[in-house]
Amino acid sequence: MLETLTAALRSLLPHDAVITDPVRLRTYECDGLTYHRATPGVVVLPDTAEQVARVVRVCNDFGVPFVARGSGTGLSGGALPREDGVLIVTSKMRRILEIDLANRRAVVEPGVTNLAITEAVRDRGHYYAPDPSSQQVCSIGGNVAENSGGAHCLKYGFTVNHVEACEIVTPDGDLVTLDRMDPGYDLLGAFIGSEGTLGIATKITVRLCRTPEAVTTVLAAFESIEQGGQAVSAIIGAGIVPAAIEMMDALAIEAAEAAVACAYPKGAGAVLIVELDGPSAEVERQFAQLEEICSDAFELRVAASAEERAAIWKGRKSAFAAVGRISPAYIVQDGVVPRTSLPGVLAAIDRLSEEHGIRVANVFHAGDGNLHPLVLFDDAEEGAGERAEVVSGAILDLCIENGGSITGEHGVGVDKSRYMPKMFSADDLDTMQLVRCAFDPRGLSNPGKVFPTPRLCGEVPGVRKGVHPLVESGKAEQF
Amino acid sequence: MDPELINDCVHCGFCLPTCPTYVLWGEEMDSPRGRIHLMKQHVEGTPITPEMAGHFDACLGCMACVTACPSGVRYDRLIEQTRVAVERRHEREPQERAVRGIVFALFPYPRRLRLLRPTMWLAERMAPFLAKAHPSLGAMAALAPRVEHRQRLPRLVRARGGRRAVVGMLTGCVQGEFFPQVNAATARVLALEGCDVVIPPGQGCCGALSVHSGRDDQARRLARRTVRTFERAGVDTVVVNAAGCGSSMKEYGELLGREPGFRVVDLSEYLAELGPAAKRHPLPVTVAYHDACHLAHAQGVRAQPRELLRGIPGLEVREIPESAICCGSAGTYNMFQPQAARDLGDRKAAAVATTGAELLVSANPGCTMQIAAATRRAGSEIRVAHVAEVLDASLRGVRLSERSERPNKHGSVLTGPTEEGQ
Numbered sequence: 012m013l014e015t016l017t018a019a020l021r022s023l024l025p026h027d028a029v030i031t032d033p034v035r036l037r038t039y040e041c042d043g044l045t046y047h048r049a050t051p052g053v054v055v056l057p058d059t060a061e062q063v064a065r066v067v068r069v070c071n072d073f074g075v076p077f078v079a080r081g082s083g084t085g086l087s088g089g090a091l092p093r094e095d096g097v098l099i100v101t102s103k104m105r106r107i108l109e110i111d112l113a114n115r116r117a118v119v120e121p122g123v124t125n126l127a128i129t130e131a132v133r134d135r136g137h138y139y140a141p142d143p144s145s146q147q148v149c150s151i152g153g154n155v156a157e158n159s160g161g162a163h164c165l166k167y168g169f170t171v172n173h174v175e176a177c178e179i180v181t182p183d184g185d186l187v188t189l190d191r192m193d194p195g196y197d198l199l200g201a202f203i204g205s206e207g208t209l210g211i212a213t214k215i216t217v218r219l220c221r222t223p224e225a226v227t228t229v230l231a232a233f234e235s236i237e238q239g240g241q242a243v244s245a246i247i248g249a250g251i252v253p254a255a256i257e258m259m260d261a262l263a264i265e266a267a268e269a270a271v272a273c274a275y276p277k278g279a280g281a282v283l284i285v286e287l288d289g290p291s292a293e294v295e296r297q298f299a300q301l302e303e304i305c306s307d308a309f310e311l312r313v314a315a316s317a318e319e320r321a322a323i324w325k326g327r328k329s330a331f332a333a334v335g336r337i338s339p340a341y342i343v344q345d346g347v348v349p350r351t352s353l354p355g356v357l358a359a360i361d362r363l364s365e366e367h368g369i370r371v372a373n374v375f376h377a378g379d380g381n382l383h384p385l386v387l388f389d390d391a392e393e394g395a396g397e398r399a400e401v402v403s404g405a406i407l408d409l410c411i412e413n414g415g416s417i418t419g420e421h422g423v424g425v426d427k428s429r430y431m432p433k434m435f436s437a438d439d440l441d442t443m444q445l446v447r448c449a450f451d452p453r454g455l456s457n458p459g460k461v462f463p464t465p466r467l468c469g470e471v472p473g474v475r476k477g478v479h480p481l482v483e484s485g486k487a488e489q490f
Numbered sequence: 491m492d493p494e495l496i497n498d499c500v501h502c503g504f505c506l507p508t509c510p511t512y513v514l515w516g517e518e519m520d521s522p523r524g525r526i527h528l529m530k531q532h533v534e535g536t537p538i539t540p541e542m543a544g545h546f547d548a549c550l551g552c553m554a555c556v557t558a559c560p561s562g563v564r565y566d567r568l569i570e571q572t573r574v575a576v577e578r579r580h581e582r583e584p585q586e587r588a589v590r591g592i593v594f595a596l597f598p599y600p601r602r603l604r605l606l607r608p609t610m611w612l613a614e615r616m617a618p619f620l621a622k623a624h625p626s627l628g629a630m631a632a633l634a635p636r637v638e639h640r641q642r643l644p645r646l647v648r649a650r651g652g653r654r655a656v657v658g659m660l661t662g663c664v665q666g667e668f669f670p671q672v673n674a675a676t677a678r679v680l681a682l683e684g685c686d687v688v689i690p691p692g693q694g695c696c697g698a699l700s701v702h703s704g705r706d707d708q709a710r711r712l713a714r715r716t717v718r719t720f721e722r723a724g725v726d727t728v729v730v731n732a733a734g735c736g737s738s739m740k741e742y743g744e745l746l747g748r749e750p751g752f753r754v755v756d757l758s759e760y761l762a763e764l765g766p767a768a769k770r771h772p773l774p775v776t777v778a779y780h781d782a783c784h785l786a787h788a789q790g791v792r793a794q795p796r797e798l799l800r801g802i803p804g805l806e807v808r809e810i811p812e813s814a815i816c817c818g819s820a821g822t823y824n825m826f827q828p829q830a831a832r833d834l835g836d837r838k839a840a841a842v843a844t845t846g847a848e849l850l851v852s853a854n855p856g857c858t859m860q861i862a863a864a865t866r867r868a869g870s871e872i873r874v875a876h877v878a879e880v881l882d883a884s885l886r887g888v889r890l891s892e893r894s895e896r897p898n899k900h901g902s903v904l905t906g907p908t909e910e911g912q
Contacts, residue, residue: 335561
């Protein structure tokens with residue numbers, strides 16, 4: 012089957028855009044989450060939206076699943092390939108098609124990196140706001156699929172708040188445009204964050220923001236993580252909405268120090284990075300408040316220049332990969348808790364860590380309660396990986412118990428699909444499935460992701476027998 | 491290929507946007523992360539296939555990924571080990587073997603290069619014919635620089651003014667034969683800044699070309715000879731003015747299993763450390779400074795050359811966009827991978843053009859040659875110089891244009907400082 016499919020693909024695409032050599036294929040076996048691996052059946056590297064559409068149509072002709080991949084930096088295995096399918100890589104589609112500052116928009120291809128957009132407009136006083144830590148490499152197509160956030164989404168929102176329109180290839184191979192301004196259902200809203208299950212974005216219109224008049228970046232060092240947590244609550248409580256509030260614990264600081272020599276204050280149990288931006292007068296007033304709130308901090312460092320600001324952020328932004336310096340292997344977890352439960356949850360994570368003899372480094376977007384515990388282990392040690400998995404899973408349970416979520420910004424992908432039933436009822440999941448089926452009735456677009464058990468549309472879910480209540484009540488239609 | 495070093499990679503992909511071949515082609519296999527994956531496959535038992543070897547060969551060895559990597563992966567060590575494995579275990583096509591044979595039998599040997607000098611004026615015209623025989627031969631001929639008169643360097647150049655230090659100086663292979671004016675300028679600048687410059691005769695290639703191409707036996711032989719030469723000369727510091735040589739010599743310890751009896755420093759690194767003593771004459775010129783990969787990424791020397799240039803009155807330094815991306819010269823790369831090298835050269839030339847600078851300066855003649863050639867292809871022209879030449883002109887108060895366009899008529903290195911020896 013794959014052979015005839017490959018022949019069909021070759022007739023549609025330039026010769027070097029279809030990869031079948033097994034050694035080459037294997038380099039695509041995983042994204043940023045390396046413990047889920049699958050060698051794709053075929054890899055294609057289309058150069059245009061039309062080529063993507065053609066590939067998807069061929070997949071439909073053969074009934075073969077397909078998975079989209081950008082830079083391959085995702086942390087939930089959203090771009091994990093299918094051995095029996097086609098991996099559509101958008102890394103050659105990286106043209107910035109249009110910059111329209113008058114309307115504060117840019118139109119880009121999906122393979123353009125997040126940071127490249129900002130770099131293209133920075134000298135004209137604009138930037139693209141969502142800033143995942145991997146922004147210099149992650150692609151905007153992937154950002155759309157995962158609804159990526161970043162340190163600054165506390166004030167500015169996620170990808171969904173910054174995309175105006177998307178040209179997409181639907182799972183059956185049509186090229187359509189979803190626009191925020193379209194009347195009727197917010198299909199663009201449904202598409203963003205759908206993790207590749209509703210189609211592939213081929214052209215993205217993003218919103219550009221004006222560079223703020225003033226930016227003040229503060230690094231506050233606390234003796235304990237509790238003090239840091241209290242400061243976070245106090246800042247938000249005072250009515251300040253900083254552009255970002257980030258927290259790192261001692262272990263995460265140690266890693267960042269080893270990797271990029273970020274020179275954070277020595278002996279800190281936690282550091283808080285607070286960035287204030289906006290009109291100068293407002294930033295000044297907020298900074299005065301902030302100084303007062305952070306009176307517990309044993310050091311308060313204010314970036315005096317763009318270089319110093321970059322130096323403060325460098326430690327934070329490299330933290331995930333930097334952990335590689337202090338641990339042979341690790342799991343990056345992503346969960347959300349209400350901000351007010353932060354101290355309790357962190358203490359509970361501490362207990363888990365001790366119980367299982369597994370170190371956990373904490374890096375998080377403190378402002379919106381988005382935790383990124385890094386569960387460290389030595390993969391050479393017998394059973395350590397399993398114990399790390401247990402700790403990592405227990406952290407998610409903690410998030411759910413505290414009224415939070417199993418993912419803040421990394422997505423569900425293949426990694427967390429099994430936690431979905433813990434968070435959602437069977438009815439919830441079935442409803443989501445209906446949405447999915449409306450776009451992808453044959454279940455070919457990134458199957459096996461997001462939902463716990465892959466299920467064809469119309470197929471009756473395991474626990475329930477009979478018609479979905481929404482269908483029964485006439486509110487929805489099953490295709 | 492050391493499995494431990496391979497396992498340091500956490501697959502985050504931060505290296506991708508800094509990799510020249512990923513920038514060109516956007517393919518995983520031609521990114522550092524993809525190449526490390528290929529290494530892993532090989533270590534786990536997959537033999538080196540021609541496809542695999544092709545992706546390793548396509549790596550420029552620019553080390554931009556080492557700079558970008560937050561996990562501290564030693565890609566530099568990994569690719570060196572990999573190239574050795576490729577050389578030993580992979581059978582190349584006969585034509586390719588022949589061309590590589592020519593390059594490695596020629597370039598590391600100054601005497602053999604010297605024999606080529608009289609034919610160099612022909613090279614440019616011969617290029618199209620040679621290209622038909624093999625693209626690499628064509629590229630080699632097209633890159634041949636117009637050589638200046640050979641300048642014999644004395645064994646010792648005495649410090650001008652008070653003596654502040656004694657240093658050894660590497661003359662190198664390609665640098666010495668094809669860019670003698672750079673070595674002469676280096677010696678003069680060091681002397682004017684108060685250094686006795688010891689230049690042992692009979693120096694050859696430092697081994698860098700071989701290290702970077704996986705020919706480790708040849709590399710060790712050449713390295714040992716270089717170490718011996720400078721240890722005999724009795725210097726404790728050796729100044730190097732070619733980025734690729736400096737980065738390899740700094741790693742002699744790892745290559746030979748013992749640290750040499752001297753420290754290796756890049757010229758600009760050394761001068762910055764020493765601090766300026768000689769008077770700088772004004773040079774009213776706008777300069778685009780190009781970071782040579784083996785200086786910026788491999789040795790971490792970025793600030794010093796800029797600082798030295800900025801110290802010259804009237805000189806304005808402009809930054810080149812995408813400065814971390816390699817120009818495609820990369821030692822022997824522009825001979826073995828002519829098309830990729832050309833595409834990267836064109837990209838870099840376009841970036842340099844946006845600065846509007848009059849002069850392109852770098853610490854590696856290979857880079858400036860490559861970018862100048864690409865600029866000519868784009869129908870424009872830019873003057874080029876080594877950092878040493880610019881400093882030399884300022885220290886001596888002569889015009890730069892005279893220095894870099896006309897060979898030294900005196901046939902002697904030193905128009906200023908005292909000379910001794912040969």
